[in-house]
Amino acid sequence: MKPIPRKKWGQHFLSDTNFLHKLVRIINLQPQDSVLEIGPGEGAMTELLASQVKELIGIEIDMNLFEYLKINVRHSNCSFLNRDFLKVELRSLPFSTKPVRVIGNIPYNITSPILFKLMAESAMWQDIHLMVQKEVADRITAQVGSREYGRLTVMLWSKMDVKKKVYAPPEVFIPKPKVSSVFIFLKPHNRYPMDQKKWDLFSKVVKAAFSQRRKMIKNSLREFNFSETAKSQIDFSRRPQTLTVEEFLLLVRDISIVNCK
Ligand code: SAH
Numbered sequence: 001m002k003p004i005p006r007k008k009w010g011q012h013f014l015s016d017t018n019f020l021h022k023l024v025r026i027i028n029l030q031p032q033d034s035v036l037e038i039g040p041g042e043g044a045m046t047e048l049l050a051s052q053v054k055e056l057i058g059i060e061i062d063m064n065l066f067e068y069l070k071i072n073v074r075h076s077n078c079s080f081l082n083r084d085f086l087k088v089e090l091r092s093l094p095f096s097t098k099p100v101r102v103i104g105n106i107p108y109n110i111t112s113p114i115l116f117k118l119m120a121e122s123a124m125w126q127d128i129h130l131m132v133q134k135e136v137a138d139r140i141t142a143q144v145g146s147r148e149y150g151r152l153t154v155m156l157w158s159k160m161d162v163k164k165k166v167y168a169p170p171e172v173f174i175p176k177p178k179v180s181s182v183f184i185f186l187k188p189h190n191r192y193p194m195d196q197k198k199w200d201l202f203s204k205v206v207k208a209a210f211s212q213r214r215k216m217i218k219n220s221l222r223e224f225n226f227s228e229t230a231k232s233q234i235d236f237s238r239r240p241q242t243l244t245v246e247e248f249l250l251l252v253r254d255i256s257i258v259n260c261k
Helices: 015-028 044-050 063-074 110-122 134-138 152-158 196-211 228-233 245-253
Strands: 032-037 055-059 078-081 098-107 125-133 160-168 181-188
Touching: 015 044, 015 125, 015 160, 015 181, 032 044, 044 055, 044 078, 044 098, 063 078, 110 125, 110 134, 110 152, 125 134, 125 160, 134 152, 134 160, 134 196, 152 160, 152 181, 152 196, 228 245
Parallel strands: 032 055, 032 098, 055 078, 098 125
Antiparallel strands: 125 181, 160 181
C-alpha cells in the first residue's frame, strides 16, 4: 500500500504520466549518466530515470517511502538511502563515477538550503534539474534591479547558469500544491573562479547587502573595508538589487582588511 503523503516533508507526488515523460525528455539522459535523485518519494520519476542511465542513488528522508521504494522500484542499478539530503556529504555517496547529475522534485520549503548545499559541493555534480516553486524560479532568473533579484540570484549566478525549462501546473501533482511550479536547469560555469576564502567573503558581502535591501550599500556594508579600486568604480549610494554579479565580485576582488562579525 502507498504511504499517505506527509505535509511536513513537502510531499507532492508527480502523478501525470505524460508530464513525467516530458520532464525526462528535457533532462536528456545518457546511458553513462550517474543520477542523484533528491526525494524520490514513491519513485514515479525514479523508474523512468533508472531505465535510461548507468546508476541512480535516491535520498529519501521518509522511512515509509524508503521502505516502499526498496520493494517497488526494482531496477538493479538503483539504490536508496534513508537520509536527510541536507546532511549527506555528497562525496561519500557510493557512485562509480562522478560528477553526477542531480534531479529532484523537491520539498519547496527547503529549496534554498538545497541550492546552497549544492553550491558548496559543486565539484560533485555536473548539472541540476529541480522542480521549484514558481516564485523561486522567478527569483533565480530575475533581472538585476527587479523586485525578485536578491541574494539567491547573485549567489547562484556567480557559479552557475540558470534556466527555466517548463511550467508545471498544480494538476500534475497529487496532492495538488497551492502554488505553481517550474522545472529549472542549473549548469556550472567557471567565469568567476574563486578559492574558498574568496567565496566565503563573497557570501558574507552578498548576505550583508541583501539583509537590508532598502539601505544603500555604504550602510549595509559598513563592516567591510573595500579597496580603493572598488570604491572608485562603484557608487556606494546604490541599493543592493542594482548591483550585478560582476559588481559584487569587484567589491571583494581585492578587499584588504575585513572585520567580519
Ligand atoms: N520525487 C517524487 C516526490 C516529490 S515530493 C515525485 O515527484 O513524485 C518531495 C519528496 O522529498 C518526498 O518524498 C519527501 O519525503 C522528500 N524529502 C523531503 N525532505 C527531504 C530531505 N531533507 N531529504 C531527502 N528527501 C526529502
